[in-house]
Amino acid sequence: MTRPTPNTWLHLDATQLAHEHRSGARSVVDTIAACCARSQRLQPRWNAFLALDCERALARAHTLEHAATRGRLHGVPIAVKANLAVEGLESSCASRLLVGWRAPYTATAVARLEAEGAVVIGTTNMDEYAMGSSGESSAFGPTRNPWDEARAPGGSSSGSAAAVAGHLVPLALGTDTGGSVRQPAAWCGLAGFKPTWGRISRYGLVAYASSLDCVAPLARSMRDLDLALDIMAGPDARDATCSPTALHESVPFKDLQGLVLGVPHEWRAALTDGPSRAAFEACVEAARAAGARIVELSLPLTRHAVSCYYLLATVEAASNLARFDGLRYGVRAAAHSSSLAASIAASRTQGFGAEVKRRIVLGTYALSAGHAEAWHTHAAKVRTLVCREFDEAWSACDALLGPTTPFPAIRLGERSNDPLSLYACDALTTPVSLAGLPAAALRTPLVEHEGGQLPTGAQVVTPHGADRLALRIAEVLETQLGTQALLSPAAEVQA
Amino acid sequence: MNLVRQANTTTWLSPHTGQVWELVIGLEVHCQLATRSKLFCGCAVEFGAAPNTRVCAVCSAQPGSLPVLNGEALRLAVRAGLALGCSIAARTHFDRKHYFYCDLPKGYQISQATRPFCTGGGVRLRSGKLVRLQRIHLEEDAGKAIHDRGPWTLVDLNRAGVPLIESVTEADLSAPEEAVEYLTALKEMLQHAGVSACDMEKGELRCDVNVSVRKPGAGYGTKVEIKNLNSFRFVAAAIEYELQRQVAALESGDPAQRLVQETRLWDTEQGVTRSMRTKEGAADYRYMPEPDLPELQLPASFVERERSMLGEPPAERRARWQQQWHLAAKDAEALTHTRELADWFEAAVRAGAPPKECASFLLNEVLTAQPDSLSLLLPRQVAALVTMVAAGEVSHASARSVLRVTLAEGTEPEVVVQQQGLRMVLDTRQIEAWCRQALVGREAIIADVKAGKVAAVNALLGPALKLAAGKANAAVVRETLLRLIAES
Ligand SMILES: [Zn+2]
Numbered sequence: 001m002t003r004p005t006p007n008t009w010l011h012l013d014a015t016q017l018a019h020e021h022r023s024g025a026r027s028v029v030d031t032i033a034a035c036c037a038r039s040q041r042l043q044p045r046w047n048a049f050l051a052l053d054c055e056r057a058l059a060r061a062h063t064l065e066h067a068a069t070r071g072r073l074h075g076v077p078i079a080v081k082a083n084l085a086v087e088g089l090e091s092s093c094a095s096r097l098l099v100g101w102r103a104p105y106t107a108t109a110v111a112r113l114e115a116e117g118a119v120v121i122g123t124t125n126m127d128e129y130a131m132g133s134s135g136e137s138s139a140f141g142p143t144r145n146p147w148d149e150a151r152a153p154g155g156s157s158s159g160s161a162a163a164v165a166g167h168l169v170p171l172a173l174g175t176d177t178g179g180s181v182r183q184p185a186a187w188c189g190l191a192g193f194k195p196t197w198g199r200i201s202r203y204g205l206v207a208y209a210s211s212l213d214c215v216a217p218l219a220r221s222m223r224d225l226d227l228a229l230d231i232m233a234g235p236d237a238r239d240a241t242c243s244p245t246a247l248h249e250s251v252p253f254k255d256l257q258g259l260v261l262g263v264p265h266e267w268r269a270a271l272t273d274g275p276s277r278a279a280f281e282a283c284v285e286a287a288r289a290a291g292a293r294i295v296e297l298s299l300p301l302t303r304h305a306v307s308c309y310y311l312l313a314t315v316e317a318a319s320n321l322a323r324f325d326g327l328r329y330g331v332r333a334a335a336h337s338s339s340l341a342a343s344i345a346a347s348r349t350q351g352f353g354a355e356v357k358r359r360i361v362l363g364t365y366a367l368s369a370g371h372a373e374a375w376h377t378h379a380a381k382v383r384t385l386v387c388r389e390f391d392e393a394w395s396a397c398d399a400l401l402g403p404t405t406p407f408p409a410i411r412l413g414e415r416s417n418d419p420l421s422l423y424a425c426d427a428l429t430t431p432v433s434l435a436g437l438p439a440a441a442l443r444t445p446l447v448e449h450e451g452g453q454l455p456t457g458a459q460v461v462t463p464h465g466a467d468r469l470a471l472r473i474a475e476v477l478e479t480q481l482g483t484q485a486l487l488s489p490a491a492e493v494q495a
Numbered sequence: 496m497n498l499v500r501q502a503n504t505t506t507w508l509s510p511h512t513g514q515v516w517e518l519v520i521g522l523e524v525h526c527q528l529a530t531r532s533k534l535f536c537g538c539a540v541e542f543g544a545a546p547n548t549r550v551c552a553v554c555s556a557q558p559g560s561l562p563v564l565n566g567e568a569l570r571l572a573v574r575a576g577l578a579l580g581c582s583i584a585a586r587t588h589f590d591r592k593h594y595f596y597c598d599l600p601k602g603y604q605i606s607q608a609t610r611p612f613c614t615g616g617g618v619r620l621r622s623g624k625l626v627r628l629q630r631i632h633l634e635e636d637a638g639k640a641i642h643d644r645g646p647w648t649l650v651d652l653n654r655a656g657v658p659l660i661e662s663v664t665e666a667d668l669s670a671p672e673e674a675v676e677y678l679t680a681l682k683e684m685l686q687h688a689g690v691s692a693c694d695m696e697k698g699e700l701r702c703d704v705n706v707s708v709r710k711p712g713a714g715y716g717t718k719v720e721i722k723n724l725n726s727f728r729f730v731a732a733a734i735e736y737e738l739q740r741q742v743a744a745l746e747s748g749d750p751a752q753r754l755v756q757e758t759r760l761w762d763t764e765q766g767v768t769r770s771m772r773t774k775e776g777a778a779d780y781r782y783m784p785e786p787d788l789p790e791l792q793l794p795a796s797f798v799e800r801e802r803s804m805l806g807e808p809p810a811e812r813r814a815r816w817q818q819q820w821h822l823a824a825k826d827a828e829a830l831t832h833t834r835e836l837a838d839w840f841e842a843a844v845r846a847g848a849p850p851k852e853c854a855s856f857l858l859n860e861v862l863t864a865q866p867d868s869l870s871l872l873l874p875r876q877v878a879a880l881v882t883m884v885a886a887g888e889v890s891h892a893s894a895r896s897v898l899r900v901t902l903a904e905g906t907e908p909e910v911v912v913q914q915q916g917l918r919m920v921l922d923t924r925q926i927e928a929w930c931r932q933a934l935v936g937r938e939a940i941i942a943d944v945k946a947g948k949v950a951a952v953n954a955l956l957g958p959a960l961k962l963a964a965g966k967a968n969a970a971v972v973r974e975t976l977l978r979l980i981a982e983s
Contacts, residue, residue, distance in 0.1 A: 085559045098558070105552050107559060206558040210786035240563045240788050316786060319591055322602020323556040327650070340597055340648070367781040376783065 009034060010491060013221040014076045014171040014228075018117065021064075021075035028075030032061035032119055035077040039121060039168045042493065046144045046153075048162040050082045051090040052122035060119050071116030072227060078113060079163040079172040082123035083130055084215070085204035086110055089120065093206050094128045094138035097351025098330045107204020108239065109173065109215040109232045116231050124159025124172065128353045129321065130180055130208040132156045133425040136416055137355040144412070145188060146490035148452055151409040154184030154425075157218065161188040164218050166490040171219045171228060177209050178309050179404075179429025181216035185441035186457025187409035189486050191474070192218045193225040195467050197436030198243040200229070201236035207320040209313035210241075212433050221484065222440070222475035226250060229467060248468050256292035256476055261460075262397030264299040270406045270427055275447035279456040280403045283444045286480035287401060292473075297396055301386050302431050306423055308386065309430035311366050311379035318363030326351065358419065383434050390435045390463075399473055400461040403428055404441050408454040432459070438467040440474035443483035455486065498742060505669040506711060509742060516742050519707045519715060520668035520734060524681060525659050526691045527636070527699040528571045534635045534658035535562030535605065542697045546651040554656035556600035561787050568658035571690045572612065572633045573793065574801040575660050578688035578808065579628055579681075581616030583798050589633075589785040594778050597650050598638035606634035606661075608782040612793065617664075618680050626677050627665040634659050660690075666705065666715070671731035678702065678727050680810070687809045687834040695725055702730055706737040708745070716741070717754040721768055723761050733761045736768055812837060820850035829858055835869070842874035848881040856881045860898055871902050880908040887968050893917040920966045923975070929967065930975045933959035934983075944980050952976050 009017060009031050020026040036054035043049055057077065064075050080086055083093045085103030092098040110120065127137040135143040135158025143158035145151040146166040153162045157174025161184035164172050174181040176194040185192030193216055200215040207213060217228040230250065236242045263284060271277045288294055326332035326347025335346040352360070366375035393400060405425055415422045432439045439461045446453045460477070462470040478484040498507035498516065507516045532539055536553035552560040576583050587610045591603040611632035618626045638655035642648050662681070668674050682693045682700060693700045702724045707716035719737060724730045737759075744752040759768040807815075813827040822830075831837045840857060844850050861868045861877060880897060883889040889897065889912055897911045912918055920926065933955050934941065943951035952973060959972050 083559075085557075091558070093558070101558065103559065104557060105560075203561050204559040207787075238563060239561050241561075241786075315783060319593060319603055319781075319783060322593060322595065323558070323600060325595060325597075325602065327597055328555055328600060329557070341595070344595055364781070367783055369779045369781075372781070 010038075010167045011487065012170060014073060014078075014219060014224040015221065017170055018072060018074045018076050021117075022070045026075075028065045028119075029058070029061045031075055032057050032077055032121070035169060036121055039163070042166060042168065045149070045493075046146055046162045046166050047125055047141050048143055048159045048166060048168060049079070049122045050092060050094060050125050050140055050159065053089055054121065056088065057119050057121040064117055064119070067117075071118075072231065073113060073171075074117035076118050076171060077121050077169045078118045079122055079124045079160055079169045080110055080120050081126050081130075081157050081160050081172070081174045083126060083175060083206040083208070084110055084123070084173060085206070086120050086123065089123055091123050091206065093130070094126045094140055095324075095351060095353070095356070096139045096331060097324050097326065097347065100331070101329050103204070105204065107215075108201035108236045110204065112232050113173075113228065118171070121169065124157075124163055126159055126174075127156035127180075128356050129206070129317070130156040130175055130177055130213075131317065131355050131359050133179070133183060133422055134410060134412075134415070135159070135184075136412065137353055139353055142412055145409050146488050146493075147189060147454060148409065150411055151454075152187065152412050152414075154187035154405075154409065156180040157184050157216070160218050161185065161190060161192075164188070164190050164220060165488045166493070167488070171217060171224055174216050174218050175205055175208075176214045176216040176429075176433070177212045178313060178433045179426045181218055182404050182429050182439060182441040182457070182459055183425060185218055185443075186404035187455065189443055189446075189455030189457075189488055190218050190220060190441075191222050191225055191443065191478070192216060192441035193229060193467075193471060194432070194439045194441075195229060195233065196243070196438045196465055198241050199247075199438070199465075199467055200232045201234075201239040201242045203236055203238040207316075209316040210320060211316060212309075212313060212436075220486075222442070222471050222478060225440070226468065226471050229471070233467070243465075245465060248466070250468055251472070253472055253476065256287060256290040256473060259292045259399065259473070260295055260397040261287050261292045261399055261401045261473070262295050262297045262393055263401050264302065264393075265296055266299050266302040267400075267402035267428055270302075271403055272406055273449070275449060276403065276407055276456055279444040279447050280458055283442075283458045283477060283481060284401065286477050290476050290480045294401075295397055297393060299389055299393065299431065301382070301389050302427070304382055305386060305431040305434060306427050308379045308382040309426065309434055310362070310423060311375055312383060312434070314359040314363030315367045315376050315379075316363070318360045318367065321352075321356070321360060324348065324351065355419070386431055387435045390431075390437060394463050398462070399466075399469060402459055402461070403444075404457040404459045405429075408447060408449045408456055428459070432461050437461050437464060438470045440470040442474040442478050443486050444481060445483060446486075455488075498739060505673070507738065507742070509746060512746055514746065515711055516708050516738070517711050518669050518671075518734065518738055519666045519709060520670075520674055521666040521705040522664045522668065522674060522677065523703040523705070524662050524678070525636075525701040525703075526575070526662070526685055526693060527697075528568050528575075528658040528660060529689065529691050530565060530567045530571065530658055532565055532567070533656035534565050534568050534633070535656055538656065540657050541653070544653055546649070546653060549653040550655070554600065555652055556602075562605060562785075564788060564791070565658065568633065569791070569793075570797075570801055572631070572658075572660050573798060574688050574804060575662075575685055575690040576613030576616065576631050577798070577802050578684045578690065578805055579613075579616040579618065579631070579662070581613035581628060581631055583793055584610060584612050584614070585794075586610075586790055586792055587612040588790045589788045590782045591785050592634075592780045592782055594780060596637070596640070597648060598640045598652075598655065600638070600652060600655055604635060604637065605785055605788070607632035612791070618677055618684070620673060620676050620680070624667070624673070626667045626673075629663045629665055631660050631662045634661060666707075671734040674704065674734060675727045675731050678730065683809050683831070687807075687831070687837070688805050689834065698725065701725060704730055704733060706734055706741070708738060708741045716745075717756055719754070719756070719768075720758045721761055722758060722771065729761055729763065732766060733768055736766065740768070806834060809834075809837065816850070820844070822851060822854050826854040826858060830854060839869055839874055843878045843881070846875040846878035848878035849885045852885045853877065853881045856884070856894070860895060864898060864902060868902060871905070876901055876908055883908070883912065887921065887971070888912075888919050889917055890919060890965070890968070892965075916966075918966070919968055920963060926963070926967055926971060926975050927979065929962040930955075930959050930972060930979055932962055933976070934979060941980050941983065944977070949977070952980070
């Protein structure tokens, strides 16, 4: 739980806020109005939102205020990454090509949160089509990290992370394809959760790399993530890849007695700076203190994960983004000739940013005749081996514990001219994505870094389907570390 | 140049060089499945609906939408494979085939490349030759681009996502008429299995032809693919045209005419094929597994259920009718034109109609009466009528008028016969009485007949039948007259 500050909604988590709305202790309209005002006022500061729709949110708040049935997220303001469809809201994926595209339908995950009383106040900034690790590839300017505005909040769910870290909303949806929720969680001092692939319907998630994409929540408490997961998970007739198996019962536990946590030494070794290493070791100590047995193990394929991920993800991205031709929706650019090819080429040339083009070209190449065998087929085989490596790990431990990112938040612009060094930020998150496993991102202690205090994070990875186990372990670790009440300086920023 | 077909062979002689040539032909047929909705969304499949009115987020490729497989399409596709004797894969998956075109909303078509759900099988021609199938796979259709309505291109997405099966033969065909026979048989088998209506005018059956020529015994020549063939007549004409063109090119030795592997379009107006694109310019479809659809599992029970829905193959049905019921080949052919007609005919026979008479009555009277005759009649009604005619109880002429009444008013044939007094008199004594009366005062004729001019009796037939007011059978009356004359 967050620090008790009864006079403001700012510090409450979604669970508590919904409880106060349901009991009538707090007015939904007041909360939403305050939340919208704060988000509008602070928009120039962090650039968290791409579209804020306060009118829509307030209209919904008025309806909810007098509603007879009150859901588990009654009146809770949420922000939704701009690659998720929310009927009537602009979901541009931070791309010039999709400016003005208002979804004609609502994503299943969002619809399920709304059915429990959540109020979407807007769609958030992101790396264009979720391609990036810093939020800087947005066509509408980078998002700033509320902990240090000169730094990146991480990506690609940059705006959702900033919105939660900046106390604009207690809960936001991002998407995690190669770490796009876990990494911003680490850089913004948040709790984030990447579910098992297929656990939450992808219907309404604008595909980047379908076989890796997951809808993933960001919050300031593990219980909020568990609640959001419980609401969003489950089969969906509109997504054939959505798992029919039910979530395990939610049984919170106080300690980690009887559990074996594996710490892959390749993950540990990826930490380059001393303070980050110390923060992670504190987390391992906390696990031990909570009763877990710690085993060191090896996941040697980790070092191939980034290249494997970038091959597979870009191949799928080139395919998924083929629909953006400017013909049926989005922006159709003026072409130099009247041919169809010229029109499509113009729309894509003008509509896509540099990083998106880079990945489309890479993915097209890796699947083209004469090269597919060497690149795509090979990467697919490596992926199978990565999965097998995790399967073997489960015979030695119940869960894996590792750092989320090799280093804390980078400064804006620091790596924008060097894509490979930016891809390196994903070294610890991509192996988990390739295997489709659930991972809870938790807060480890703040570190002194380049003259300031920055958050760090760790991830708890569990076997396929054991989503809740990851969340419960992470919750115990945060309690043990005392990071569950971590507040960003932004909490004190008055709108 | 005009090649000469050598009698009773599938070879052609070049009059200029004396060289003998043969054709190598393979066919790729797209067939639209008879489902109510599209392959990956719930939109209705409806020919002729107003443009872009059968479109949703999925088939217009809105960002974030996902495909979900239509189970009905899968069943029909499996049934098609079974009808053609293919082996059905227990596990299969979909692939994406990429290309940009305005009628392809996703920028890729969901199809099957590496693991089609049907392999093997084939169609046997009358000559006994087996045309082997390489594969059948399931895929979605593209929309329609319309170029002839002004300076722009219009796109109609009603057809986008409609389920198709594509069947691909081995290069087993060696003459235009073999290609036509194969296509006719394929169409008939798919129709009878309930897989597709195969209406070519609605584009439900579309055909691409691969043609090359070679000297007998030589290896394969350079292959040309011809697209845009929307009738069997055009298929034959295009093959014939390519034969002449390719041989002319090869015999000329002219480098400008050198054959290249290419795609050609059939020009319906001019009756020629035209180059569309060469292999160098061919698209790289960059096939990849479709990550939005899980692997498809086809349990044996599912396949067996479809097998039970197949019905008897039309060729076997015709053979059975000819053998068991002695139907004329022509009638059997006509009655298996559609499965509905064939089933209808069988139902009438099961209801007691004598098969041969029933077949000719159906073909000559019922189907010619009005276009929707079959839907207005019950098989047992026709069975009752045909049975009465066959037993001599109702004349042919009366049967026709009974049919008209039953079609118009739905009255049972027996009731019409009763009400209108159309039943023939079968009582021999009554017929004898009419005949005796007709013989009165006709001694000259009687004498002629007795003298051996049997045909003279025909002059008495009219008067006798007139006395019977049309209710006596002419043959019976004629026989009775002859008997009475002989006895006199
Ligand atoms: Zn549709």
